[in-house]
Structures are given as structure tokens and as C-alpha cells.
Amino acid sequence: MDVLNDLMGGFATALTWQNLLFAFIGCLLGTMIGVLPGIGPVAGVALLIPLTLNMDATGSIIMLCAIFYGTTYGGTITSVLLNTPGEAASAVTTFDGYAMTKLGRAGAALTIAAVGSFVGGSIATVGLVAAAKPLGELGLLVGPPEFFALVTVGITLLVALAGRSIVRALISGSLGLLIAMVGIDPVAGAPRFTFGSERLLDGVSFVAVIVGVFGLSEILAYRAGKTPDAIHAPNLRSLLPNRTEWRRSAPAMARGTGIGFGLGLIPGMTGSVSSLLSYGAERKFSRYRSELGHGAVEGVAGPETANNAHANGALIPLFTLGIPASPTIAVLMGAFLQQGLTPGPTLFAENSEIAWAIIASLFIGNVLLIILNVPLVGLWTSILKVPYPILAALILLFMVIGAYTIHFTVFDVFVMIAFGVLGLAMRHLDIPLAPMVLTLVLGPLMERSLRESLEISQGSFEVFYTRPITATLLVIALVIVCSPLLKLRKPKVLANDDPES
Amino acid sequence: MNRRTVTASLTVLGLLAATGCSASNGSTAEGEDYPANGKPVEMIVAFAPGGAVDTAARLVQPVLEEELGTNVEVINAPGAGGQIGYTQIANAAPDGYTIGATGSPSVVVSPLDPSRGASYTREDFQPLARQVVDPAVIAVQPDSPYQSLEELLEAAKENPESMTATTTGQQGGEHFALAQIAETADASFAPVHFSEGASQATTAFLGKHVDVLVANVSDVTDLVAQDKARVLGVMGEERAEALPEVPTFTEEGYEIVSATARGYSAPAGLPEPVAEKLEAALQAAIEDPEVVQKMEDLGLETSYLGAEEYEQFWAQQETDYKEVLPMVQADE
Numbered sequence: 089m090d091v092l093n094d095l096m097g098g099f100a101t102a103l104t105w106q107n108l109l110f111a112f113i114g115c116l117l118g119t120m121i122g123v124l125p126g127i128g129p130v131a132g133v134a135l136l137i138p139l140t141l142n143m144d145a146t147g148s149i150i151m152l153c154a155i156f157y158g159t160t161y162g163g164t165i166t167s168v169l170l171n172t173p174g175e176a177a178s179a180v181t182t183f184d185g186y187a188m189t190k191l192g193r194a195g196a197a198l199t200i201a202a203v204g205s206f207v208g209g210s211i212a213t214v215g216l217v218a219a220a221k222p223l224g225e226l227g228l229l230v231g232p233p234e235f236f237a238l239v240t241v242g243i244t245l246l247v248a249l250a251g252r253s254i255v256r257a258l259i260s261g262s263l264g265l266l267i268a269m270v271g272i273d274p275v276a277g278a279p280r281f282t283f284g285s286e287r288l289l290d291g292v293s294f295v296a297v298i299v300g301v302f303g304l305s306e307i308l309a310y311r312a313g314k315t316p317d318a319i320h321a322p323n324l325r326s327l328l329p330n331r332t333e334w335r336r337s338a339p340a341m342a343r344g345t346g347i348g349f350g351l352g353l354i355p356g357m358t359g360s361v362s363s364l365l366s367y368g369a370e371r372k373f374s375r376y377r378s379e380l381g382h383g384a385v386e387g388v389a390g391p392e393t394a395n396n397a398h399a400n401g402a403l404i405p406l407f408t409l410g411i412p413a414s415p416t417i418a419v420l421m422g423a424f425l426q427q428g429l430t431p432g433p434t435l436f437a438e439n440s441e442i443a444w445a446i447i448a449s450l451f452i453g454n455v456l457l458i459i460l461n462v463p464l465v466g467l468w469t470s471i472l473k474v475p476y477p478i479l480a481a482l483i484l485l486f487m488v489i490g491a492y493t494i495h496f497t498v499f500d501v502f503v504m505i506a507f508g509v510l511g512l513a514m515r516h517l518d519i520p521l522a523p524m525v526l527t528l529v530l531g532p533l534m535e536r537s538l539r540e541s542l543e544i545s546q547g548s549f550e551v552f553y554t555r556p557i558t559a560t561l562l563v564i565a566l567v568i569v570c571s572p573l574l575k576l577r578k579p580k581v582l583a584n585d586d587p588e589s
Numbered sequence: 590m591n592r593r594t595v596t597a598s599l600t601v602l603g604l605l606a607a608t609g610c611s612a613s614n615g616s617t618a619e620g621e622d623y624p625a626n627g628k629p630v631e632m633i634v635a636f637a638p639g640g641a642v643d644t645a646a647r648l649v650q651p652v653l654e655e656e657l658g659t660n661v662e663v664i665n666a667p668g669a670g671g672q673i674g675y676t677q678i679a680n681a682a683p684d685g686y687t688i689g690a691t692g693s694p695s696v697v698v699s700p701l702d703p704s705r706g707a708s709y710t711r712e713d714f715q716p717l718a719r720q721v722v723d724p725a726v727i728a729v730q731p732d733s734p735y736q737s738l739e740e741l742l743e744a745a746k747e748n749p750e751s752m753t754a755t756t757t758g759q760q761g762g763e764h765f766a767l768a769q770i771a772e773t774a775d776a777s778f779a780p781v782h783f784s785e786g787a788s789q790a791t792t793a794f795l796g797k798h799v800d801v802l803v804a805n806v807s808d809v810t811d812l813v814a815q816d817k818a819r820v821l822g823v824m825g826e827e828r829a830e831a832l833p834e835v836p837t838f839t840e841e842g843y844e845i846v847s848a849t850a851r852g853y854s855a856p857a858g859l860p861e862p863v864a865e866k867l868e869a870a871l872q873a874a875i876e877d878p879e880v881v882q883k884m885e886d887l888g889l890e891t892s893y894l895g896a897e898e899y900e901q902f903w904a905q906q907e908t909d910y911k912e913v914l915p916m917v918q919a920d921e
Contacts, residue, residue, distance in 0.1 A: 227792075496664075
């Protein structure tokens with residue numbers, strides 16, 4: 089067992105007190121930065137890179153990986169407690185996480201999220217150790233046509249997110265696609281819907297949109313004089329999930345790990361795709377699917393696990409092929425390069441000690457994250473004891489800062505406010521927000537891969553049915569779209585609130 | 590938006606005029622006392638942190654601080670393929686406290702295409718120093734039947750657009766390189782635009798979804814070491830240090846030079862003494878042995894050019910690109 093030996097060697101390097109300290113500081117800093125909305129893992133890691141430049145290679149990479157984990161988890165905290173996602177990937181967590189907070193289960197949601205992150209991250213890292221090379225090659229099988237088919241499957245999960253009315257879901261989904269169209273055409277390079285503004289050439293900032301649509305509209309809805317949602321600060325006993333919640337989380341975590349790890353292998357997929365699809369899968373397959381959206385623990389466990397499994401899975405293309413599979417990994421790769429390390433297979437040949445130390449530190453980072461955050465759950469949830477008027481003001485402050493820090497321009501703050509108003513309108517018209525987020529994330533990926541595919545085939549649609557993986561995936565998408573019509577496996581619980589029946 | 594930018598820059602100018610007047614009472618000629626004690630110099634990077642442009646800027650930064658005797662802050666203003674950051678550089682006050690990283694083709698091309706609505710032209714920048722040139726390369730799959738550049742280009746000439754080739758987006762450096770090949774050698778490939786950048790293009794090439802990889806030297810050195818790509822030609826003036834066996838296009842009889850180049854510029858109109866100080870400091874930073882070594886580790890050859898030569902280089906690139914621009918514009 090050479091691999092095991094190498095890994096043990098890696099642990100020996102990573103477990104020096106300095107490196108442990110670096111990992112600890114990284115987790116802590118990352119969590120704190122992640123709590124600020126708008127600063128997700130990408131910006132968080134990028135901001136803190138200069139901090140690590142003067143450290144030795146192993147220490148700095150260990151610290152950056154820890155920061156990366158920390159920011160990911162930090163985003164979850166605000167999603168659950170304040171309905172304000174810190175970054176794209178935790179937007180989904182707001183659906184059920186915040187609903188759980190309203191039910192007084194905020195502590196349980198946060199603990200489940202931490203455990204889910206730990207499970208997803210650790211299993212994905214085991215995958216990295218055990219079978220990095222074949223898995224990396226597997227990711228390469230996914231070319232633009234396969235990518236397109238995969239994203240199509242994702243978009244069809246809109247059906248699962250629809251809830252009561254498919255028409256309303258379609259309205260919401262189309263809105264998302266429309267917003268995703270803004271900016272420079274990814275293939276032809278022509279500006280679309282930019283109204284002559286340079287700021288819009290890059291499209292509308294996704295984080296500003298979700299912070300507005302979810303967070304701001306929540307606060308605006310409160311001001312509109314609706315009966316305020318009572319938020320219960322949980323007491324000490326309800327900080328930990330109860331036995332039912334644990335039992336229900338397990339299958340969701342398993343599904344989340346599978347989805348996140350699988351998608352993480354594919355270069356170009358982002359963590360938010362994984363968490364969204366995991367949520368969609370829960371809506372479609374969970375035994376308790378009718379409760380989702382009203383504070384079901386699966387809605388937190390699945391996406392949070394998927395998110396972290398994705399993050400660790402995405403390291404496989406980096407280590408085996410030298411390809412940064414997601415924006416965060418690209419920033420991490422930049423840090424590798426600044427340290428004089430070239431990620432890729434040569435890393436194991438030339439700097440194998442450092443490579444294994446980094447892998448060992450991924451395990452350590454996961455453990456530290458859970459050690460650090462579970463005890464802190466009590467502290468975080470005590471935020472909810474702040475009287476609502478003060479809390480709302482604080483949340484507003486955070487949202488404005490968060491929107492501003494995306495590109496350091498006030499423009500994004502206005503984008504956030506505009507989408508807050510849109511979110512309010514949608515809430516009043518009873519149009520679900522989830523489908524919009526889904527198409528907003530997947531729309532650009534779908535467009536890009538469709539056009540790349542057609543460029544490869546030089547305009548022929550044959551690529552979509554002559555390639556076995558593509559064809560299979562498209563058939564699956566078709567089945568999902570048709571499933572409500574066929575009333576396949578319609579559970580009794582859902583039938584009650586289904587207008588079709 | 591434009592009006593706001595104008596108002597903003599007018600305000601800035603006004604403020605500067607006001608402060609400048611009071612300060613210049615004591616000092617002698619304009620810009621003699623640059624950099625003022627404790628006043629930081631902002632270096633605008635028009636790309637996201639962690640990318641090649643950003644990395645280079647951050648490597649130069651500490652040496653630059655030493656040379657100038659003041660803080661240099663790297664500020665990322667990413668977006669719209671560099672256009673956001675370039676606009677900021679061009680609109681900043683030409684006082685030496687704002688400089689920026691400028692890269693071609695992005696900075697050269699964006700003002701050429703009116704549909705992009707860029708508010709700057711080449712004349713709005715004062716080039717200070719060029720740091721690196723990263724020539725374009727053309728590579729095929731390791732099991733490809735084409736062993737030489739000539740074989741590949743002849744095949745592409747016989748069956749135009751029969752082979753797909755990667756670019757990093759419409760009007761990106763690779764797309765221009767393909768256009769130059771089509772114009773000079775009459776060999777055309779079907780471009781597949783990977784707007785997400787080089788890593789997506791490389792992935793598709795590695796997965797054998799695209800036949801030909803067009804990239805920069807720094808992108809392929811690692812692939813060549815792993816035997817995953819066969820590089821047939823380099824579009825540099827000379828052979829690349831990292832790929833000594835690969836001939837240049839010129840050696841093979843095709844007059845094509847195409848490269849991504851990166852340097853540093855200020856808004857046009859710097860006072861003479863300020864420009865001199867910045868140029869000297871940048872030269873020292875770019876040629877610093879440690880910086881050169883770190884750039885080399887990244888696969889990037891340092892190729893310093895002073896202000897005047899960088900300006901000529903820039904103008905030459907503009908001429909080259911203008912010539913093939915109609916070929917890379919979207920055909921509607």
C-alpha cells in the first residue's frame with residue numbers, strides 16, 4: 089500500500105503544530121469572511137492569498153484550503169440564520185435552512201450543515217486518494233455536448249421545484265434565463281441587454297441578485313406590514329439535531345455526496361450547480377419531499393453535503409490534469425503557482441511530499457471545521473436574540489457591504505436593491521423563487537455548452553443523439569419533464585396540495 | 590453611465606486641481622516630489638485575482654514598493670474582458686498615483702470594435718514597460734497523423750474548416766492567431782470559442798472533443814511534459830525557451846507572429862519626472878532576478894521593453910489586429 093504510506097507521510101508533515109495552527113487560523117478566518125454576504129470562497133481565498141505569500145509552500149496551501157472550507161461554511165451560517173446567502177452555492181440552503189430557523193431549529197440546521205460538509209468533504213477526499221487518476225480521466229469524457237445534456241437534466245428539475253403551479257414556476261424560470269442573458273454574448277462577443285452600460289457587459293452579478301431576491305425582499309416584505317414571521321431563538325437543548333433529524337439527513341447526505349462528487353469531477357461545473365441539483369433531487373426523490381420548503385432537514389443536509397463534496401471532487405482534475413475545474417480552484421491554483429508549485433501529475437512526481445501533505449490537510453481541514461463550528465453554533469444562533477428592528481438594520485448593512493464588495497462598485501448595490509424589489513413583487517404574486525435561481529445558474533452554462541457543441545459539429549444537431557452519454561442524458565431529461573404528466577410515483581402526501589388532482 | 594463617469598472624473602480632476610494648487614505652492618516643478626511621502630500608488634489589474642496578469646502584478650509589487658519608496662496597492666477591477674479595469678486606468682488622473690497592468694490583445698482590441706462601447710483608445714494610455722510576451726502555439730493530439738506544421742496547414746488548406754480548433758473566445762488572442770493563419774497560409778480551421786478561458790479549452794482538447802489546440806506557450810509546457818499534446822509551431826519571433834524543439838512559424842515559411850503581451854501603463858499625460866521615475870522603478874522590478882525566476886516558474890519569459898519600444902509594439906499590434914479584425918467579428 090504505497091498510497092497509504094504516502095498519505096501517512098503527508099499526515100506527518102501536515103500535523104506539525106505550525107501547520108495545524110495555520111489550518112486552524114484559516115478555518116476561523118474563512119468562516120468569519122464567509123459570514124459576510126457577497127464574499128464567497130473565490131473572493132475570500134483571493135483576499136487572503138497575500139497573507140500566505142511569505143509562508144512556506146506547504147503551510148500556505150494548507151491555510152488556503154482551510155480558508156476555502158471556512159468561507160464555504162460561513163456562507164451557510166447567514167443563509168440559515170438571516171436568509172442571506174453569502175455565496176451562490178449556499179443560496180439553496182436558504183429555502184429550508186431559514187424555514188428551520190423560523191421553526192426554532194436553527195441550531196439543528198447549522199449542526200447538520202457542518203456534519204454534512206464534513207461527510208461530503210471527507211468522502212470526496214477519500215475518492216481523491218483512492219482513484220484520482222481514473223476519475224480524472226472520467227471527467228474528460230464530458231465534452232461540450234455531454235455538458236449540455238447534463239445541464240438540460242438540471243434544468244428539467246424545474247419541474248420538481250415547481251410546487252403548486254407549473255405555470256408560475258415557468259414564469260420564474262424564464263425570468264432567471266432572461267437575467268442570465270444580460271452581458272457579453274459568450275460566443276459571438278456581442279453585448280446583449282446592456283443598454284450601453286459597461287457595467288452590464290459582464291452580466292448582472294449573481295450574488296447581488298440572490299442577496300436582493302432572497303435577503304432584501306424578506307426584509308421588505310416585513311416592512312410591508314405583513315404579520316412578521318416570529319423567529320425563535322433556539323434554546324440550548326434544540327441546538328443539536330434530534331434523532332429523527334439525524335435519521336432523515338443520512339440518505340440526503342448520501343445523495344448529496346454522489347451528486348457533488350460526480351459533478352465536481354467535471355471541469356466547468358460550479359458548486360452552486362451541485363447544491364441546486366441536490367436540492368432538486370431531494371424534491372424529486374426524498375420520502376419527505378412534501379415538507380421541503382417548509383423546514384425539512386433534507387433541504388439543508390443534501391445541498392450542503394453536495395457543495396463540499398463538489399469542492400473536494402474538483403481538486404481531482406486539478407491534481408491529475410492541472411485543470412482548475414471551478415473558479416475557486418482556479419484561485420487556489422494561482423496560489424500554487426505563486427509558491428512555485430505546478431498543480432498536475434508532475435506535482436506528485438516532483439513535490440510528492442507537499443502534494444500528500446496537502447491531501448492530508450484536506451482531511452484535517454474537514455475535521456477542524458467541524459470541531460470549530462459545532463461548538464460555535466450556540467454563538468451564531470444567539471444572533472437571533474437581537475431584537476428584530478436592530479437585526480434587520482444589521483442585515484441591511486451586511487447586504488449593502490456584501491453587494492459592494494463583489495466588484496467594489498456601488499453599481500452592484502443598486503442591482504441588489506432592484507432585485508430586492510423584484511423579489512418582493514414575486515413574493516406578493518406567489519411566484520416561487522427557486523426556479524429562478526436554478527435557471528440563473530444553469531442558463532449561461534447551458535447556452536455556452538450548446539453553442540460550443542454546435543461549433544464542434546459545425547452546426548449539425550447530430551452531436552446530441554450520436555454520442556451515447558449525451559443521448560442517454562437527454563432521454564433522462566425528457567422522462568423528468570414528462571413525469572408529472574404521467575403521474576409517475578406520485579406520493580399520497582403530495583396529492584393533497586396538487587391542483588391537478 | 591457615461592455621463593456619470595464623466596462627472597466622476599471631472600470631480601476627481603477638480604479635487605486634484607484644488608489640492609494640487611495648494612501643494613505646488615511650496616514645491617518646484619510639477620511632479621518633482623513624486624511620490625509624495627506616504628501616498629500609495631494604486632495598480633489597477635483589469636482581471637480577477639489569481640490569474641496570470643494578477644500574479645505578475647503581485648510579483649512586481651514588492652520590488653516596485655522598494656524602488657518608489659511608497660506603498661503600491663494592487664486593485665482588481667475585473668470584468669468585460671478587461672474593459673472595466675482599462676476604463677478605470679484611462680479615466681484616472683495622470684499623476685502617477687494610478688497605474689495599471691495592460692495586456693494585449695484585450696487592451697488593443699476592445700476599442701477597435703465599436704459594438705463594445707469602450708470609452709478609451711490607445712492614445713488614452715501612456716505605456717511604461719512591457720514585462721512578458723507569451724507567444725501563441727498550435728498543437729495537435731499526440732496520436733495525430735500530422736507531424737509537422739506544414740502537414741497540418743496543408744491539410745487544413747485542402748479541406749477548409751474540416752478540423753476544429755480552440756480559442757478562448759471571440760476576438761481573443763487565439764482567434765486572432767487563427768485569422769492570421771487563414772490570411773497568411775490560406776489554411777482555415779473551424780474555431781470553437783471557449784469563452785471561459787484556457788482551462789476549458791484545454792479540457793476539451795484533452796478529452797479529444799476538439800482537434801487542434803491553439804494556446805500560449807505557458808499553457809502548453811506542462812501538457813508537453815506529460816506527452817498529452819504535440820506542439821507543431823510557435824508564433825514567436827524566436828523559438829520559445831520552454832519549447833526549444835518546436836520551430837517558429839517564420840522558420841517554416843509562414844510570416845506569422847502572434848503573442849499575448851503584458852505590461853504596465855499609466856493614464857496618458859504623466860508629467861515628465863513622474864514618468865521617468867515610474868519607468869525606472871518598473872524596469873528594476875521587472876528585471877529583478879527573483880521576479881524573473883518566479884515568472885519563469887510560471888512558464889513566462891520575461892521580455893522587458895522600455896516605454897517607447899512598448900508603445901511601438903502596441904501600435905504594431907494594433908495595425909496587425911486591424912487588418913484581420915473583419916475576420917474575427919461575429920458574422921450576423
